[in-house]
Amino acid sequence: MNTITTRLENVKKLQAKRWENEDHWDTINDLLIKELDEILLIEPQNTAALINIGAIYSDMGENETALHYLKTALNLGSVDKNLFINLAIVMVYMEKHQEEYHEYLETAEDKIEDPLTFKAYFDPQSH
Numbered sequence: 001m002n003t004i005t006t007r008l009e010n011v012k013k014l015q016a017k018r019w020e021n022e023d024h025w026d027t028i029n030d031l032l033i034k035e036l037d038e039i040l041l042i043e044p045q046n047t048a049a050l051i052n053i054g055a056i057y058s059d060m061g062e063n064e065t066a067l068h069y070l071k072t073a074l075n076l077g078s079v080d081k082n083l084f085i086n087l088a089i090v091m092v093y094m095e096k097h098q099e100e101y102h103e104y105l106e107t108a109e110d111k112i113e114d115p116l117t118f119k120a121y122f123d124p125q126s127h
Contacts, residue, residue, distance in 0.1 A: 004046065007039055008039065010035075014032060029056055032053075032056050048114055050069045050072050050073035052116075054120070058120035061093075063090050066086070067087075070090060081108050085104070088101040088104040088105045092122070
């Protein structure tokens with residue numbers, strides 16, 4: 001297995017631990033972003049890394065940055081289910097028109113989730 005795949009698997013595991021260690025939320029986010037930035041330096045077109053860093057930025061409330069990374073993955077041709085779900089989540093948080101994010105949700109319905117990516121957190125009560 002290549003090292004980038006292993007690193008992305010580790011990112012996904014660490015990301016899941018954020019919810020168990022909310023006292024260390026910011027520290028874990030910083031570690032995740034640092035690792036994903038390093039992966040993107042090696043493979044700038046790695047769509048799994050782009051989707052994951054977009055999810056982290058969305059979780060941090062930095063939706064413009066999140067959108068930049070997610071749109072880059074989209075423009076590179078990613079068809080990952082989590083990409084479309086994360087785009088919809090970011091659009092909701094940015095208070096975009098309903099039609100804009102529903103299109104992404106509809107597209108996500110028949111897609112397959114890449115095992116190396118994850119979804120951004122979404123709190124429907126906050127909107």
